[in-house]
Amino acid sequence: MTLLGPGGAGKTRLSQEGAETAAAASPEAWPHGVWLAELAPVDDPQTVPEAVLTALGARETVVRGTTAEGLRAAADPTALDPLARLAEHCAGRRMLLVLDNCEHVIDAAAGLAERLLADCPGVTVLATSREPLAVPGEVLRPVEPLPDPVALRLLADRGAAARPGFRIEDDRAACAEICRRLDGLPLAIELAAARLRMLSPRQLADRLDDRFRLLTSGSRTLLPRQQTLRAVVDWSWELTDEPERAVLRRLSVFAGGCDLAAAEEVCAGDGVDGREVAGLLGSLIDKSLVVAAPAGEDGGGGEMRYRLLETVGEYAGERLDEAGERAGAERRHLVAYRELARTTDPLLRGPGQRAGMERLELEHDNLRTALRRALAAGDEHEALCLVLSLQWFWSLRDHRSDARHWATAAAALGPNPFAAPAEPAPDLHESPIDRPPPMAPEQLLEARREVRLVALASMDSDIAALRDPVLKEELAGMLTAYRTGMPQTCKVPGAMWFYAVVVTGRVDELAELVDGAVRACRDFGYEWELGYILQLRSKVFNDHPGGLGQAARDADEALRLFLRIGDAWGAAEALSGRGESHEKRGAYGAAADDYRAAMVHAEDLGAHGQILLLRCRLGAVLIEDGQAEAGERMLREVLADAAKGNSGRDTEPFARLTLATWLTATGRFQEARAELSRVHELFSPRAPDLFAGMLQALLISLDVDEGHREGLLPRFRQAMELMQDSMARMVAPDLPVVQLLTGARVLMAERGYAAGGDAARLVGAYDALRADGQVPPRIIRRDRARTEAAARALLGDSAYARAYAEGSGLSLGEATALI
Structure with missing residues (x-):
């Protein structure tokens, strides 16, 4: 058996411990003993048999002899062959022979072992080496680095010996980092422990980039090649x-x-x-x-x-x-992984989607390293190509911070094409990454535009950044450069220019602009892109007055396209959009079926973030469909799973809001308040105005439910102002209308009878302004019913009816002015 492993893995110690333990457990197995032959000091491979003979005490040194004895020795064929003498010595014995450190005399050690195994059936050989002996009958046992708990235990033991009172519990994170970065190698950990006499674990961990100068204080009783970390690796290098x-x-x-x-x-x-x-x-x-x-x-x-x-x-x-050789090797590495990213990107839009994502995920460290080197070299073409090749993978896997960081850094290598005065972009059917760099001038300019769209779309609702004057100028440049119906704006990432449309307040134009993109995709024959734009338009029309029918038709067509193409992500998104259409019409059973079907596609893809969001939607639908216990349980399971990793970053706020709404409806006000507080923590301090206003309004509604009366109206007015921005009109266009009901309750809580007329008017305005064909969620239906009941109780039926009729003719602005 050969114990095989890198230098410092503990092969020698393990061989000795193993041999002694085995011999003690079964003394009858090797009645002639256990013998250690240390081969590290042997310089000449030809002297290996003699070194083993010496270890066995079998070398005969003739101090004085006769001529006759010399003649007899010369006639003995084994006298001048140490290997033959060794085999003769061992032939009748049952023994365990440990051959330690064979790697530098590997051929000689292999020949010796093979001879002994052939001629000496009672001999067992245990060898230690950095490479196999490769002889018949050899069994390899890798001596791998220590697992984390064992490595930490070794560091604790040796650290306490070096510095009395040392405990890994005092800085477990630094100690774990030391063991990890030293690869769990026992010798390296022992050398590091010796340094704990002068350094704290954190100081030691921070200095491991210079490990070869740092770890030099090994035991003087060790072989010279084991007294420093560099000597250990030098030995292997030689x-x-x-x-x-x-x-x-x-x-x-x-x-x-x-x-x-x-x-x-x-x-x-x-x-x-x-x-x-x-x-x-x-x-x-x-x-x-x-x-x-x-x-x-x-x-x-x-x-x-x-x-x-x-x-x-x-x-x-x-x-x-x-x-x-560093420059040449790093250049070859950069080209290899740029091409991996560039040629894998098209596979992410078809049946090779999951395999492509898993390949890029596996190579993510190498891809980041390639990006880092391209940026360090100032190679704009390579950096842009890498970012644009990876942006869809980052989107599918929710690597938003990667997208933002690398896109921003790559954009900084060249001029800003959206800086004033921005120029309209030409139509380009070819993408900047269709060919390897260097890019043609027009493709380089397009790549500079697209990389800034990637950075914009990955801003994670950073409202403060969106208000920056420099970014406002860039957004204006995007709207100048792009228009609907261009080849670029039909594709990803060019389609992200719609985000610029939204954040600049042109939400009312969005439906028309997406219509133009759908027509262009049909004209250009862009199949995947048509599916992408259709599922996008489906979501736009889900929030558009009277748009539910069109939303469902778009989702159906997108689903057919994505299923034909074999795109699991697209199929899940189309089903999700159709489920949302069913949900808004009150067809909760059909919505649940679509969400479950979407989850199957997301699971096939391994899209954990997408699955969590779909489960959250399904939980909400189950509550609306009268399966409240199952729905609440699913929401709580989603939150538990989201807590295990960052794939729930987008889902957690939505799940907590949904759960808080249900808890409020069932009178569990303190639990609801705790969920809303957690949502506030998740968004703070850069919460978009829309969410900040919505959270404040929900907390005020809770205050009313709990009987609070003072100071509600100023807070509610502030919340309504926050919900008036363009993002609110895009994300939740019915939200300001719904707030009319909360406003009516706030007025009645603060003013009592005096507010009854305005409360009735607000109910009338809500009914008139509510989106046609949409069934409000259960809690809104409940709020509407109890608001009407409270206003009727204050006014009486006839006065309520008159005020309600007056409210039915108010615009949203006029109704809001009542609050």
């Missing part, structure tokens, strides 16, 4: 030939490992043919310098990936700099 060294140092440019194709592309170059890389990788794996493991969380069935331990990677990076 065992490689020049082609292996070239591949090893070039592997240091990867982040998070790589597959074979990427390794062949990046590691080929001076002295190494691309066809040789696979074999050289195999040799480096055998020498425990490269780690190979299947891709995927379960580690099974995936393509093999190759990575360096962090310590080996830092060492290899130093060697890369010494060889003067």
Whole structure:
């Protein structure tokens, strides 16, 4: 058996402990003992048998002899063959032989082991090496880095020995970082622990980028090659030939490992043919310098990936700099991953969607590294190509912070095409990423425009930023450059110019502009883009007066298109839009069916954020459909799942608002208030005016429910002002109308009988202004009924009827003025 692993993994200690434990447990197995042959000091492979003979005490030193004895020795065929003498010595014995540190004399150690196994059936060999002996009958047992709990325990033990009173509990995060960054290697952890005499765990963790100068205080009783971290890795480096060294140092440019194709592309170059890389990788794996493991969380069935331990990677990076190869290797890495992103992007709009997303997710560290290097080099073409190739993947996987950060940084490399005076963009059917860089001048200008659309769409409702004068000028430039019906505005990310339309207050034009995009997609023959724009128009018409029928037809057509194309994301979005249309018409059973069907597509895609949002919508529909217990349970499950990761960032506020509404309807006011407070925390301090106003109005409604009377009206007026912006007209156009009912309740709470007439007028205005064909949610129907009942109780039926009729003729502005 060979214990196989990198330097410092603890192979020697494990071999000794294992041998002693086994011998103690079964003394009859090796009655002739357990013997250790330390091969590290052996410089000449030819002397390996003699070193083992010495370890076994089997070497005979003749101090004085006769000529006859010399002649007899010369006639003995084994006298001058140490390996034969060793085999003769061991032939009749049952023993365990430990061959420690074989890697630098690997051929000689392998020959010795094979001879003993063939000639000495009672001998068991336990070897330690950084690469296999590769002899018949060898069993390999990898000695892998310590798992986290064990590594921490080792650090705690050695740290306490170095500094009495040391406890990992005092800074567990820093201690865990030390163990992780030292790859769980016992020797490295012991060297780090010795430094705890002078450094805190946090100071030590912060200095591990300079680990080779830092970790130099090993035990004087260790072999010289184990007294410093650099010596450990130097020993392995010296065992490689020049082609292996070239591949090893070039592997240091990867982040998070790589597959074979990427390794062949990046590691080929001076002295190494691309066809040789696979074999050289195999040799480096055998020498425990490269780690190979299947891709995927379960580690099974995936393509093999190759990575360096962090310590080996830092060492290899130093060697890369010494060889003067960094610029070339990093350039090959950048090109490889730019092409991966660019050629995978089209696959994200069809049956290869999930595989493409998983591939990009697996390589996300390498893609970020490529972006970082393109930006550091000021290479605008490469940076723009990478961002535009990744923007749809970021959108599908909800990597919004990545989209915003990298798009903003890439945009800063060139002039702002939307700065005044902005120019109208020409129609371009070809995308800037249809071909590899460098880009033609008109494509470069279009890429500069599109990357700023990506940054705008990923702003995460940062209202303060939207009010910035520089951004306002940029938004105006977007509206000058683009128009509906252009090839660019039919596609993503060009279609994001609709976001500029909304935030600049042109919401009333949105339906007409999207109509133009639908017509253009049909004219251009853009199939996927037509599905995308149709599902977008479906959502626009869901909030448009009298638009529910058109919304459902658009969702149906989008669904047919996406199913034919094989786009699971699109199918889920189309079903979600159709479900919303059913929900607004009060067809809750049909809405629930669509949301469940959408969840199936989202699950096929692995779109966790999309699934959470659909479950939240389904929970709300179940409550409306009279299945309140099941609906509430689903909302609470959504919140529990959202708390486990950031995929619920968009869903959590919606789920809490929905739950708070239901809790209010069932009289659980304190629970409802707690949910609303949590929503406020999620949005603070950059809450959009719409949400800030809506939250304030909901809290005021709770105050009325709980019997509060003082100071409600000024607060409610402020809330209504916040809900008057253009975003409110886009996201929730009926919200100001619904607030007329809350306003009526606030007036009656503060003024009593004197407010009865205005309250009745507000109910009449609400009924007249409410969107045609839409069935209000249960809590709004309840509020409307009790507002009417309270006003009737104050006025009487006839006076109420007159005031109600007066309110029916008021505009929204006139009705709001009553409050």
